Amino acid sequence: MRHIEKERDKTARHAKRLDTEIRKIEKERDKTARQAKRLDKESRNIEKERDKTARQAKRLDKESRNIEKERDKTARQAKRLNKETRNIEKERDKTARQAKRLDKESRNIEKEKDKTARQAKRLDKELRNIEKEKDKTARQAKRLDKELRNIEKERDKTARQAKRLNKETRNIEKERDKTARQAKRLNKETRNIEKERDKTARQAKRLDKESRNIEKERDKTARLAKRLDKESRNIEKERDKTARQAKRLNKETRNIEKERDKTARQSKRNDQIFRFSEKEKEKIAKQKERTNIDVMNNERDRDIRRKRKCREDSAFCELERIRKSVKRNNLDYRENEQTREKSAKAQKRKDPHFCRTEKVARKQRKYGSTLTETISVFNKKIEEGPFYVCTCCHQTWFSHSVVDSSFLRKNLPSEDVAKFLTKYISVGGKEWICLTCKKSIQEKKMPKLSLANHAQFPTKPEELELHQLEERLIALRIPFMQIRELPRGRQLSIRGNVVNVPVDIQPTVNSLPRQFNNDITVPVRLKRRLSYKTCDFVENVRPQHVIIALHWLMRHSQMYKDAKIHLDEDWEAR
Known part of the structure; x- marks a missing residue:
């Protein structure tokens, strides 16, 4: 009966609703009844529960759910045709969302739901592309408004900063950006466009002085941070070195770089401070490099070659000598220099390798490092003979064995100058002193062969001015030796032993003719043995000069006094 009654009521209601006016009256009545009921909170809650239960019961049927969705969709579309309704709906939805989002748990649930929905949609490639285009169009439309663009930038910036507080997120972002850039740069055209864009952007920024300064500081800070890592420093050095080498292959680029x-x-x-810091820096760098013995040897060879080349100019040598002499005028400086050099050499000479190297270097400095240099040094040394006379010992020396004595005159006490230097002028109108005497004087010692030490050569008397064969006639000893030319240089050297043969000169003296004319000469031939046919010496001797020289020797030489030579003084009377 209830079923029949329901059907009847339903049919009656359908019949009534065909009339528009009745439908409106019924709606108004239902609306008023509902509003009256909803004034009571309990009734509202009962109604909500009932509607909820009814909806849940309906939704258990898939077909009912789909019908409901379609109906709701159609209703929403119909409503949204009215702009005012759309705005009201948006405001309502916005308010509802904001109200929900005040609860953290609701926010997380909503995020998860949205995320799941997006992931489900994005499984379809076509939907992904549509979504991308839609988002792109929406963003482009928004960005036409400058204010919105600025708001978006600030929002994105804040979001990125918030994310980057997490180190892991920063690393992931870096890797992602790096991968994206690498993927783009595989295309040459994209690379060129990116370069041009970056170049234009940098040029535009650098027109502003403040931006340039900020950029410089930023780059400087970044470089300093990188350089704290030794490996990064080495990589950077190698990169810069390769780049410089590539550039310097062009001669014009090299010249521009030099200038x-x-x-x-x-x-x-x-700036004086900069000069001082530069010197210190270069000093530290050189000390570090010189720990490598090969670098040290190369540098030494280079300096030696450079100095030798410079010292070919006499003006440079003079300047160098003046500079050193000015420094060494200070006694403390000289003593410190000597002590420093002595300590340094003593420390270095503990190493056998250094001793060998020093010996080789000393030889190379003296004789040259190559055969050509050695020959050149030798030829230069023998250009002039031993014409330089030492003012202290009066010996003759080559040019490389003497120095100008003006330095000693300035630095020695006046009593030492008067004692050792005799003002003897020789080559170039200068007073020279040999290195041997100079060393002894500087060490405050008496030079062994100096005139002050009574080591002067005796003056040769006029009576002994004889020719070579005349000397042999009255010589008590005749030395026999082999003298030959050396294979190089044509200098003479003694070969083998030297034999001094004693000679009895009495028969020779008795054999000299006694003539009254003092200017007479006698031809004499000297043989090694009488049985030999050839003669070693052939010369005209002056008997008178020979007799005078012999008289002088007998008076002044102990050797001749001991020889008991007898001269007949009465031969003129007979």
Whole structure:
């Protein structure tokens, strides 16, 4: 009966609702009844529960759910045709969302739901592309408004900063950006466009002085941070070195670089503090390099060659000598220099390798490092003979064995100058002193062969001015030796032993003719043995000069006194 009654009521209601006016009256009545009921909170809750239960019961049927969705969709679309309704709905939804989001748990649930929905949609490639296009169009439409663009930038910036507080997120972002850039740069055209864009952006920024300064500081800070890592420093050095080498293959680029560096250095060196710091830096760098013995040897060879080349100019040598002499005028400086050099050499000479190297270097300095240099040094040394006379010992020396004595005159006490230096002028109108005497004087010792030590050569008397064969006639000893030319240089050397043969000169003296004319000469031939046919010496001797020389020797030489030579003084009377 209830079922029949329900059907009847339903049919009656359908019949009534065909009339528009009745439908409106019924709606108004239902609406008023509902509003009256909802004034009571309990009734509202009962109604909500009932509607909820009814909806849940309906939704258990898939077909009912789909019908409901379609109906709701159609209703929403119909409503949204009215702009005002759309705005009201948006405001309502916005308010509802904001109210929900005040609860953290609701926010997380909503995020998860949205995320799941997006992931489900994005499984379909076509939907992904549509979504991308839609988002792109929406963003482009928004960005036409400058204010919105700025708001978006600030929002994105804040979001990125918040994310980057997490180190892991920062690393992931870096890797992602790096991968994306690498993927793009595989295309040459994209690379060129990116370069041009970056170049234009940098040029535009650098027009502003403040931006340039900020960029410089940023780059400087970044470089300093990188350089704290030794490996990064080495990689950077190698990269810069390779780049410089590639550039310097072009001669014009090299010249431009040289001029630029020269101008920059000159400009910087006007600052005294910079000059001092530069010297210190170079000093530390050189000390570090010189720990490598090969570098040290190369540097030494280079300096030696450079100094030798410079010292070919007499003006440079003079300047160098003046500089050193000015420094060494200070006694403390000289003593410190000597002590420092002595300590340094003593420390170095503990190493056998250094001793060998020093010996080789000393030989190379003296004789040259190559055969050509050695020959050149030798030829230069023998250009002039031993014409330089030492003012202290009066011996003759080559040019490389003497120095100008003006230095000693300035630095020695006046009593030492008067004692050792005799003002003897020789080559070039200068007073020279040999290195042997100079060393002894500087060490405050008496030079062994100096005139002050009574080591002067005796003056040769006029009576002994004889020719070579005349000397042999009255010589008590005749030395026999082999003298030959050396294979190089044509100098003479003694070969084998030297034999001094004693000679009895009495028969020779008795054999000299006694003539009254003092200017007479006698031809004499000297043989080694009488049985030989050839003669070693052939010369005209002066008997009178020989007799005078023999008289002088008998009076002044103990050797001749002991020889008991007898001269007949009465031969003129007979």
